[in-house]
Amino acid sequence: MKIIVPMAGRGSRLRPHSLTVPKPLIPVAGKPIVHRLVADIVHVLNEDIEEIAFILGDPAFFGEEVVESLKALATDLGAKASIYRQLDPKGTGHAIMCAEPSLSGPAVIAYADTLIRADFNLDKEADSVIWTKRVENPEAYGVVNLNERDEITELVEKPTEFVSDQAVIGIYYFKDVGELKTELQYVLDNNIINGGEYQINDGIKRMMANGKVFKTGTVDEWMDCGNKDVTIETNRRMLGFLQESNEGLLSESITNENSKIIQPCFIGKNVMLKNSTVGPFASIGDGTVIENSSVKNSIIQTHTVIKNATLDNAMIGNHATFDGNFTNISIGDYSKLS
Incomplete structure (x- = not known):
């Protein structure tokens, strides 16, 4: 085949x-x-x-x-x-x-x-x-x-x-x-x-x-x-399916400092969480830092920095920086909002 x-x-x-x-x-x-x-x-x-x-x-x-x-x-x-x-x-x-x-x-x-x-x-x-x-x-x-x-x-x-x-x-x-x-x-x-x-x-x-x-x-x-909104919805549904099938969604190399993870979530390798709440229905890529933030129903890709944010229905690319009070956002790779 x-x-x-x-x-x-x-x-x-x-x-x-x-x-x-x-x-x-x-x-x-x-x-x-x-x-x-x-x-x-x-x-x-x-x-x-x-x-x-x-x-x-x-x-x-x-x-x-x-x-x-x-x-x-x-x-x-x-x-x-x-x-x-x-x-x-x-x-x-x-x-x-x-x-x-x-x-x-x-x-x-x-x-x-x-x-x-x-x-x-x-x-x-x-x-x-x-x-x-x-x-x-x-x-x-x-x-x-x-x-x-x-x-x-x-x-x-x-x-x-x-x-x-x-x-x-x-x-x-x-x-x-x-x-x-x-x-x-x-x-x-x-x-x-x-x-x-x-x-x-x-x-x-x-x-x-x-x-x-x-x-x-x-x-x-x-x-x-x-598009962005239906991709986030697909991410939400897929996380639910994966949780039902007991697929491993959390890396063992997460650094968690006074943060809460609400399942289902995917969190990749070497992610750092500080004073934050992540989930439900969030996917966080490798090497990302989330600090003093709440992130749910969102896709954050790799090596990105999120600070002082309340994110819902957000999609953020690779190597981006976001620091602010916006919620429903969509920014691509190497973007910076601070």
């Missing part, structure tokens, strides 16, 4: 945090988004992964540090890492085709801007499985239309009339991803464009027209990381 991860986008909705760090590498509950996503997919598949192919953007932004991080992720999961580049943003279908040498055999394609919690058996008799989540407002999403055998017959984008309540979340299984490659090559060769780009859906629709059987795999939780 292979996992293909297109992640070349710049994550503009998450700025300023995605100005210096690619969005898929921004930590949620102490671990980068893409690391959590891939590990959760491996858990659902419950089988050996031979290769993880990452499709990155411009090397000036997705540089060697990013590449080494992704290679280490693949190695930790017992897989080979392949790195590809999408230098021209031409859509989801085009991004997949940038990994053309890896498009053979069984594979999962997963876009790295979402997190999941799922526990289901993948139907490997189907030609493809599209992962979905039941939603209350399907008109806001792309949804699947099912026949009486629960086979997907149609993909409908933001339907004005009810089609189904199963929204497509951007994770797909293909029994032979080479079949998708063939259809996407046709899409590119014939310049089939929707929304100004080459879309994965156009390749999928051609597979359906050729009689391929598509089924659904429904996830229990689907968590977005698109």
Whole structure:
């Protein structure tokens, strides 16, 4: 089994945090988004992964540090890492085709801007499985239309009339991803464009027209990381899940001077807490100092200094300094407010 991860986008909705760090590498509950996503997919598949192919953007932004991080992720999961580049943003279908040498055999394609919690058996008799989540407002999403055998017959984008309540979340299984490659090559060769780009859906629709059987795999939780507020909400939900599963969230190297930690929280290595309250639902990165402050429902990244602050629904980047009385803030790497 292979996992293909297109992640070349710049994550503009998450700025300023995605100005210096690619969005898929921004930590949620102490671990980068893409690391959590891939590990959760491996858990659902419950089988050996031979290769993880990452499709990155411009090397000036997705540089060697990013590449080494992704290679280490693949190695930790017992897989080979392949790195590809999408230098021209031409859509989801085009991004997949940038990994053309890896498009053979069984594979999962997963876009790295979402997190999941799922526990289901993948139907490997189907030609493809599209992962979905039941939603209350399907008109806001792309949804699947099912026949009486629960086979997907149609993909409908933001339907004005009810089609189904199963929204497509951007994770797909293909029994032979080479079949998708063939259809996407046709899409590119014939310049089939929707929304100004080459879309994965156009390749999928051609597979359906050729009689391929598509089924659904429904996830229990689907968590977005698109902008600051929803990323903090995802951090809150993920910390809750991790606490339930008794995953270690507190480093043993925390220095605690007259401070209170309210679970669930993630607190990284060599964090110093002085006269502060941290939590609930706070994620604190390695090497950060929090002094005379209250921090809850927030994400603070690495090597940052927080003083005299009351933070709630805040997101602060790496190597930043914040000293003040603001609460709902969002500042990026190497910023200073004091």
